[in-house]
Amino acid sequence: MNAEVGRGDGEYLVVGVDGSEPSLRAADWAADEAVLRGVPLRVVYAHLWDRYEGSALARDVERPAGPPSPRDIADAGARRALARHPGLRVTVEVVPEEPEYALVREGRHAAALVVGTRGRSGVAEMLLGSVSLAVAAHADCPVIVLRGSHDHQATPPVHGRVVVGVGEDVKDPAAVRFAVAEARRRGVALEAVRAWRCPARESIDHPLVTGEPARLHEERAAEELETALRDVPDDLRVYRRTVEGYARRVLLDASHRADLLVVGARRREGHVGLQFGRVAHGLLHHSACPVVVVPHREGDA
Template sequence: MDAAAGRDAGEFMVVGVDGSEPSLRAVDWAADEAVLREVSLRVVYAFLWDRYEGAALARDVGRPSGPPSPREIADAGARRARARHPGLRVTADVVPEEPEHALVREGRDAAAMVVGTRGRSGLAELLLGSVSLAVAAHADCPVVVLRGSHDNQATPPVHGRVVVGVGEDVEASAAVRFAVEEARRRGVALEAVRAWRCPVHESADHPLTYGESARLHEKRAAEELDTALRHVPSDLRVYRRTVEGYARGVLLEASYRADLLVVGARRGDGHVGLQLGRVAHGLLHHSACPVVVVPDGPRDAAPGPDCGAVSLPPR
């Protein structure tokens, strides 16, 4: 298939591979998602990747006669995607460039990009690889970072819900729009959470009025949640929940009951692109399910939230 096919803006997805088992599981997930979106899949191998990660090659990529070539690694990913979904349009490309730069560029016109987690042993298995983190921080398209025990399948749903974090900027949330579309494609419920906390000075300086202050903050959070969800289609099942606590902890808890956790990332003014706040950074390292980082101001220039909260459904 011609490498240019399916390359119109938003009509293809990208998955980064490096020959490791986590990256091939990412191919599985990306293939499922591409079928859901009815777009083509582009498998990309930036062959300087091992300079950063030192990947251990998956069994179905390595050869008895020695390590595979970059082209063989890319082609192995494409074969895996086609085997999973024979009707899916798949291309494979090798880019002789630093992986974080190559993948960010490849994702400029993509509907979304999928990357796997990287870790070798012990605590490292809980942490995100440097390339995956850089791509999530700088890409112009939504980036799916696969985490959790079911990170090799987008469908069928495991928990039957997509969770989205709703931050302070609720007027035009790219993350909410992405989560709504994803929940509808999968036929599952949407959970929207807004985390809130009383400022320290209110709880410390006025302990007798803390209860009233807390109610006001919770009421404000509920109103912000309503604003963020006001355009959600009526046929979508939505759970709304305001939670007192730090956003990172609230979202991490939600990730154990979600198939997908969606958060926003604020675009910086400098050349470094998207800036991941502490909440998004922590979720990328420790979430129990795949995380999608949705940039502010995507192609329609609408602003997105600074991933601050999530909606958890009733237990």
């Protein structure tokens, strides 16, 4: 393979592979994304992952004699990427470490990190695997999790739309900035969604003012949406949607018409466990399209 990629923020894209077909499809998708960004692709295999047998191991993994070596698995991911884009610069890294730790470290200076979906206990690709979930919860860079029917491709667009969920923290819309950049790279529209709810206790007000509390909540949601979109370039087509309902359900519905669904995740120093809320957790398990988790650390500008 080619020479080592230079380090530095945003200089390359990382994809994690494990020898399964979903992970090699992630290499396909990551190759498209790397070409869109004009950066090299780094294929990483952490060889303490489970060894797979039978149909769980992708046919593209070469097995010259007995079980494949860690290098065989990593090279299979690189071959898939190069078959898709022969001119792409691809490097391979084999790491003797647990995958969640290795990939989080690899993502520290990456533009983004791509992982596939591989569930356990007979529900492969229905629920998110533990490694992908852990990486999305702890990485310092945006993590792209390939859920849904992405057709193994980042381009050309299928639906012609990137959707971003706008949360309450609109003063630092890192997720919006990422979504804007992705929409512009793809030449598609951006759909910004702000879900809102009217507390149940406010729905039984005096008949003469029925609907007033709901109107105020909707207006506040629209204002928050505009604040989050204040720096969006004028040349990007943007659809603004405020929708009454739980954010998880609203965004899951939106995922059916999106090529990419982008959400934010706040990182807290010293916090252990999954560092995103219930909305992102639900989307990672059930979205109909790839999901991007964009981290923001408290105190960052």
